[in-house]
Amino acid sequence: MRVLVVEDEKKTASFIRKALQAENFAVDVTHNGDDALALASTTPFDGIVLDIMLPGRDGLGVLKQLRARKNTTPVLLLSARGEVNERVEGLNAGADDYLPKPFALAELVARVRALTRRSGESKSTVLRVADLTLDTISHRAQRGGKEIELTAREYRLLEFLMRSAGRLCGRMMILEKVWDYHFDPGTNLVDVYVRRLREKIDADFEPKLLHTVRGSGYVMKETP
Amino acid sequence: MTIRTRLSLWYATIMFISLLVMGVLTYEQFAPEPDRPAKKQAADKEDFQEALANILWCGIPAALLALAGGWFLMRRALTPVAALTAAAGQVNESNLRRQLPRSGNGDELDRLTEVFNAMTARLDGSFQRVREFTLHASHELKTPLTIMHGELETELRDEKLAAAQREQRVSQLDEVQRLSKIVDGLTLLTKADAGQVQLVAEPVRLDEVVRETFADAQILAEPRGVKVELTACEELTVRGDRHRLRQLLLNLADNAIKYNAPRGDVKLALRHAGDAAEFTIANTGAGIPPELLPKVFDRFFRGDASHNAEVDGCGLGLSIAQWIVSAHGGSIRIASAPAISTIVTVRLPLEAAGKTP
Numbered sequence: 001m002r003v004l005v006v007e008d009e010k011k012t013a014s015f016i017r018k019a020l021q022a023e024n025f026a027v028d029v030t031h032n033g034d035d036a037l038a039l040a041s042t043t044p045f046d047g048i049v050l051d052i053m054l055p056g057r058d059g060l061g062v063l064k065q066l067r068a069r070k071n072t073t074p075v076l077l078l079s080a081r082g083e084v085n086e087r088v089e090g091l092n093a094g095a096d097d098y099l100p101k102p103f104a105l106a107e108l109v110a111r112v113r114a115l116t117r118r119s120g121e122s123k124s125t126v127l128r129v130a131d132l133t134l135d136t137i138s139h140r141a142q143r144g145g146k147e148i149e150l151t152a153r154e155y156r157l158l159e160f161l162m163r164s165a166g167r168l169c170g171r172m173m174i175l176e177k178v179w180d181y182h183f184d185p186g187t188n189l190v191d192v193y194v195r196r197l198r199e200k201i202d203a204d205f206e207p208k209l210l211h212t213v214r215g216s217g218y219v220m221k222e223t224p
Numbered sequence: 225m226t227i228r229t230r231l232s233l234w235y236a237t238i239m240f241i242s243l244l245v246m247g248v249l250t251y252e253q254f255a256p257e258p259d260r261p262a263k264k265q266a267a268d269k270e271d272f273q274e275a276l277a278n279i280l281w282c283g284i285p286a287a288l289l290a291l292a293g294g295w296f297l298m299r300r301a302l303t304p305v306a307a308l309t310a311a312a313g314q315v316n317e318s319n320l321r322r323q324l325p326r327s328g329n330g331d332e333l334d335r336l337t338e339v340f341n342a343m344t345a346r347l348d349g350s351f352q353r354v355r356e357f358t359l360h361a362s363h364e365l366k367t368p369l370t371i372m373h374g375e376l377e378t379e380l381r382d383e384k385l386a387a388a389q390r391e392q393r394v395s396q397l398d399e400v401q402r403l404s405k406i407v408d409g410l411t412l413l414t415k416a417d418a419g420q421v422q423l424v425a426e427p428v429r430l431d432e433v434v435r436e437t438f439a440d441a442q443i444l445a446e447p448r449g450v451k452v453e454l455t456a457c458e459e460l461t462v463r464g465d466r467h468r469l470r471q472l473l474l475n476l477a478d479n480a481i482k483y484n485a486p487r488g489d490v491k492l493a494l495r496h497a498g499d500a501a502e503f504t505i506a507n508t509g510a511g512i513p514p515e516l517l518p519k520v521f522d523r524f525f526r527g528d529a530s531h532n533a534e535v536d537g538c539g540l541g542l543s544i545a546q547w548i549v550s551a552h553g554g555s556i557r558i559a560s561a562p563a564i565s566t567i568v569t570v571r572l573p574l575e576a577a578g579k580t581p
Contacts, residue, residue: 009367015374022381080366085422102370102404105377153439184408185471186541187478192444215397216377 001116002026002043006036006062007051007078016049019105020112033057037065045073046116049108052079052090060093067094074115078103087182099172100183106216107170127162129209130222132201134162141201148200153178157193158201161210161220170217194218227305228298235294239287246283250275304333312340318417320348355418362411369407373400402538409540413523416547423465423551427575430460430501433469434494441477441490449487452477456493460501461575464552472548473503475541476568480507483566500554500571511562520558521546 003020007013008031017027028043030036033054040048040062048066052059063075077090080101087098097111127134132143139155141148150158156178161169171190175181179189194210202208211219254272258265304327311324323341327334376397379385385393415421438454445452462469480490488508495502512520519525524539549556554572 009371011371012367012374015371015378018378019374019381080363080370100408101366102373102400102407105374151439153443180467181470182467183471184405185474186405186409186538186544187444187474189440189444189474192447196443196446214394215380215401 001046002028003047003049003112003116004036004039004043004045005029005049006031006033006054006059007049008032008054009051012051015105016108019109023109023113025112025116031055033059033062036062040066040071040073041069047112048073048075049112050075050077050095052077052081052086060090063090063093063095076108076111076115078108104170104172104216106168106213107172110164110168110170110173110217113167127159127165129162129165129220130207131205132162132209134158143201143205150197150200153193154197154200157197161197161218165220168213168217168219174217228295228302231298232291232295236291239290243279243283243287246279247276250279301333304337308333308337308340315344317351320344320351352418355414358410358414359418362407362414365403365407369400369404373397373404376400406538406540409538409544413540413543413547416551421551423468425463426466427461428464428466428469430462430469430503430572431457431494433466433473434492434503436470437473437477438492440474441481441492444478445481445490448481448484450481450484450490451488452481452490452492454492456495458494458496460494460496462501462552462572463575464572465548468548468551472545472570475545476505476570479541480505480509480566480568483507484509496574497571500573503570503572504567506565506567508565511560511564511566512558513562514560517558517560521556 001024003025005013005016005020005027007016007029010031013029013031017029020027028039028045030039031054033056036048036050036054037057050059050062054062057065059077059079063077066073066075074096075094076097076099077095078099078101079086079090087100090098096115099108099111125136127136132141134141134155136159139150141150141155141158157174160174160177172184174190175184178193179185194212198208198210202210207222209220209222211221213219250272254268254275260268308324315322323344324337326337326341376393380390380393380397412421434454434457438452438457441452477490477492484490484507489506490508491504491506493504495504516525521542523543525542526539546556549570549572552572554570556571557569558566559569560566
């Protein structure tokens with residue numbers, strides 16, 4: 001998987017590159033919009049991380065130009081302005097996702113991963129992690145043969161975590177997918193729900209499946 | 225005493241004195257002279273009395289007429305001052321751009337209005353600059369915060385990091401996240417002040433939002449042993465931004481839970497009240513002393529110091545709540561009986577009333 005990172009702030013570009021490389025992505029970095037356009041039209045990328053505020057041609061300009069040239073590479077927009085309207089504007093211009101700054105690195109990595117394997121998502125109706133299963137049609141969860149009662153919200157949370165099994169899920173992404181919040185509502189809703197879910201699926205069982213990565217988010221996996 | 229009364233009194237006094245002067249002069253002119261022949265003296269006396277009668281019968285009505293006219297003139301002249309006073313009384317930071325209407329006739333009051341308008345325009349400029357400054361400051365803060373967040377996370381990914389150092393990095397990361405929340409809140413409010421946040425205006429079933437908030441509130445309350453009840457939930461539709469309304473209710477519910485006594489109660493209710501939907505949320509916390517009540521919607525108001533230590537948050541929640549309510553054309557009130565209960569009441573105009581936010 002090859003990703004282009006377009007970010008004029010050198011330090012930010014540097015840790016984004018490190019984080020993505022750690023996840024086995026091949027990463028190219030440019031610091032301005034015109035170079036980004038030139039690179040994107042000669043090299044096939046699996047995804048582009050595009051900052052909106054760039055010197056010269058800005059991120060939205062690059063995106064519009066790309067789409068006008070029938071380039072369909074998935075694009076994740078980054079923005080320091082963080083307006084609700086800007087998110088909609090970006091998606092309308094053809095972006096696939098939008099992440100306001102400051103963001104958690106885990107959040108960015110998870111989104112880039114989702115972006116680049118968008119088509120390859122599991123279509124199975126029964127999700128499975130170790131001996132925990134979730135039927136996405138009947139909404140029934142079982143662990144070790146024991147039925148687990150879930151509220152509607154807990155079900156959505158568990159489904160999201162299980163679909164992303166093995167991958168770190170940031171709070172923002174959970175809020176977005178499970179609660180449909182596109183901004184931080186300023187509560188510890190996610191943490192409280194995860195704690196409850198953990199009591200239901202992990203308290204009486206071994207091994208523990210739902211792990212906290214402090215400062216970043218949560219991950220569902222068999223081995224810690 | 226108003227200027228009008230004072231001027232009218234002065235005017236009346238001057239009229240009265242003039243009348244007196246006329247009387248005295250007439251007396252001087254026509255008073256009978258003792259050294260004239262008796263026959264002439266009788267004629268003089270007649271003239272004198274006639275003149276006095278003339279002064280009385282014509283002078284007094286004339287004086288009264290002048291008084292009424294003066295009253296009327298002053299009223300006319302001073303009405304623009306009353307209008308100016310009323311308009312100036314309504315000026316606040318959100319309507320500084322509104323200019324007072326000028327008569328355009330170039331008189332003193334027109335001049336005053338002009339100067340007044342110029343003053344509010346200068347004030348508007350100052351407010352504008354403060355807002356732009358805050359906005360720029362929050363944008364500028366986001367880049368270093370992104371870098372700090374990213375670098376701390378990168379460090380935390382290193383499995384060789386010693387436990388003590390890891391603890392320290394996690395704590396730093398918490399603070400960076402708190403700063404980010406403050407910056408986000410500040411950006412939102414500053415943009416809202418400048419009218420740069422556009423809200424969606426679509427029909428929203430408020431009862432659905434309330435039920436959703438109720439479900440989340442129950443979960444949030446559980447670790448604190450707080451009991452949450454939904455006492456009423458009428459089917460009501462308002463016009464507005466669904467996401468912002470969810471944010472509003474969740475924020476209020478979160479506060480009601482956080483600032484509650486352990487094992488306390490939180491009661492939510494949504495009722496129809498006239499042409500508005502009325503949402504109330506009551507809790508049984510320590511409450512807010514009456515002298516602090518007017519300040520709870522102020523930015524960065526955090527109550528007493530004990531709250532700061534045990535409850536996290538950025539101190540902008542209620543300011544944001546107030547903005548959301550007013551952007552929907554509604555009102556928010558808070559009433560508190562310390563140590564008994566605190567009730568927040570939100571009223572939002574109903575969709576059926578045909579009002580738009």
